[in-house]
Amino acid sequence: MALCWHRHHRHRWRGGVLGVEVKRRLVLLGAPGSGKGTQAELITRQFGIPVTSPGAILRREKDLGTPLGLETAEMLQHGDLVPDKTIVKLIEDWLRLHGGYGFVFDGFPRTLPQAESLESILESLHTSLDAAIWLEVSEETVRARISGRLQCRTCGFTTSVDSAKFADRPICPYCEGRLERRSDDDMSVLQTRLREYNTKTQPLADYYRKMSILRRIDGNRDRDAVFADISRLIEGKVPA
Numbered sequence: 001m002a003l004c005w006h007r008h009h010r011h012r013w014r015g016g017v018l019g020v021e022v023k024r025r026l027v028l029l030g031a032p033g034s035g036k037g038t039q040a041e042l043i044t045r046q047f048g049i050p051v052t053s054p055g056a057i058l059r060r061e062k063d064l065g066t067p068l069g070l071e072t073a074e075m076l077q078h079g080d081l082v083p084d085k086t087i088v089k090l091i092e093d094w095l096r097l098h099g100g101y102g103f104v105f106d107g108f109p110r111t112l113p114q115a116e117s118l119e120s121i122l123e124s125l126h127t128s129l130d131a132a133i134w135l136e137v138s139e140e141t142v143r144a145r146i147s148g149r150l151q152c153r154t155c156g157f158t159t160s161v162d163s164a165k166f167a168d169r170p171i172c173p174y175c176e177g178r179l180e181r182r183s184d185d186d187m188s189v190l191q192t193r194l195r196e197y198n199t200k201t202q203p204l205a206d207y208y209r210k211m212s213i214l215r216r217i218d219g220n221r222d223r224d225a226v227f228a229d230i231s232r233l234i235e236g237k238v239p240a
Contacts, residue, residue: 026102053105091121109204115207
């Protein structure tokens with residue numbers, strides 16, 4: 001099974017006393033279009049923390065024509081969630097390969113069983129999450145962002161057609177893959193994804209609040225303002 005670390009910035013950021021490496025273990029959560037992919041990209045560029053997402057791994061499997069990729073392609077196209085067992089196995093394999101450097105999961109976990117499975121996997125690896133970052137956005141913001149979203153079909157980098165830096169470039173700035181609209185960004189499919197989010201992902205807020213690691217951030221603002229808050233959190237400059 002092919003696994004991908006879909007961000008290509010392998011440098012390490014050093015900060016704090018005596019240049020201690022930042023090896024945070026984070027999950028980025030929020031509705032479709034909340035900016036998880038954008039913030040994940042900024043985190044790995046600034047801090048060198050490995051980033052991946054189930055969606056990026058599954059799209060890679062589809063492009064490779066693997067049995068798993070073919071099996072899940074139709075589900076993704078219709079906005080359905082891939083079975084937890086499949087997602088958890090992908091994440092566990094990825095963690096065993098790359099988790100030693102810390103990690104940021106973009107949009108995982110999405111269900112309570114996934115969150116419980118992740119906790120069990122991390123316990124088996126003698127580690128735990130540092131924070132669950134929840135990007136809170138309005139439905140109006142979601143619709144506006146989804147309608148103009150572009151994604152690299154090779155590495156999963158996400159940008160916008162309105163982005164000044166990439167608006168006239170159909171090529172990914174990191175791997176030179178093609179930037180294109182995702183099939184599951186159709187507005188009718190978005191409704192299905194939002195329903196899934198409200199019924200299956202929202203309950204995770206209570207789960208992580210009880211673990212005292214939930215951090216809510218206003219995701220309606222521009223990406224730099226959001227990232228400034230996330231950076232302070234990663235650097236330990238905000239109260240727990």
